[in-house]
Amino acid sequence: DIQMTQSPSSLSLSVGDRVTITCRASQNVVSFVNWYQQKPGKGPNLLIYSASTLHSGVPSRFSGSGSGTDFTLTISSLQPEDFATYYCQQGFITPYTFGQGTRLQTK
Amino acid sequence: EVQLLESGGGLVQPGGSLRLSCAASGFTFNKYAMSWVRQTPAKGLEWVSTITISVTNTFYADSVKGRFTVSRDNSKNTLFLQMNSLRADDTAVYYCARRVTGDIVFDIWGQGTMVAVSS
Numbered sequence: 001d002i003q004m005t006q007s008p009s010s011l012s013l014s015v016g017d018r019v020t021i022t023c024r025a026s027q028n029v030v031s032f033v034n035w036y037q038q039k040p041g042k043g044p045n046l047l048i049y050s051a052s053t054l055h056s057g058v059p060s061r062f063s064g065s066g067s068g069t070d071f072t073l074t075i076s077s078l079q080p081e082d083f084a085t086y087y088c089q090q091g092f093i094t095p096y097t098f099g100q101g102t103r104l105q106t107k
Numbered sequence: 108e109v110q111l112l113e114s115g116g117g118l119v120q121p122g123g124s125l126r127l128s129c130a131a132s133g134f135t136f137n138k139y140a141m142s143w144v145r146q147t148p149a150k151g152l153e154w155v156s157t158i159t160i161s162v163t164n165t166f167y168a169d170s171v172k173g174r175f176t177v178s179r180d181n182s183k184n185t186l187f188l189q190m191n192s193l194r195a196d197d198t199a200v201y202y203c204a205r206r207v208t209g210d211i212v213f214d215i216w217g218q219g220t221m222v223a224v225s226s
Binding site for chain 1: 154
């Protein structure tokens with residue numbers, strides 16, 4: 001199975017901060033990486049697909065980059081509604097594996 | 108509004124069975140592959156199964172293969188997951204998710220249903 005390793009596992013942040021979350025795949029997944037946001041008690045919401053394409057309706061402060069094994073999710077200026085947990089996921093080969101999550105907390 | 112609503116979760120003894128349902132609304136259900144994904148605090152998000160549009164193909168994680176069966180009723184806009192021989196490590200919140208056409212991207216998720224396997 002392809003392992004997706006996210007870092008960091010958590011961050012303490014303030015509104016307006018720039019946030020960078022990284023995800024490393026254990027083997028080449030080309031650009032088949034997606035990013036999701038999840039809030040407590042809810043299902044995940046798609047943010048970015050194919051490494052860098054912003055999903056419809058997602059604010060432009062979210063962006064993704066990377067290819068091969070290293071990927072990044074960036075939030076340019078953190079907003080109050082962005083405090084949540086973020087997951088990467090590879091869609092290159094079954095089983096479609098997820099990272100362990102990065103939790104953004106208020107400082 | 109595009110929506111997925113899971114139901115059927117609950118408490119079941121080890122070795123027991125449970126059938127989850129996922130009612131879809133707000134989109135043309137028979138034009139999308141559908142998946143089940145589960146989540147636990149310990150293991151995080153884990154893809155469980157996918158079924159294609161025409162039910163031609165089904166795919167399973169090794170951890171559930173031979174015990175779980177995914178199906179769909181396109182006439183009722185409903186996805187199912189039949190879970191047999193349940194084990195303690197199947198305890199999780201189970202989500203249904205819509206898969207984007209052509210890519211392994213889950214663009215719509217339900218709110219989840221809790222399955223607890225315990226004696």
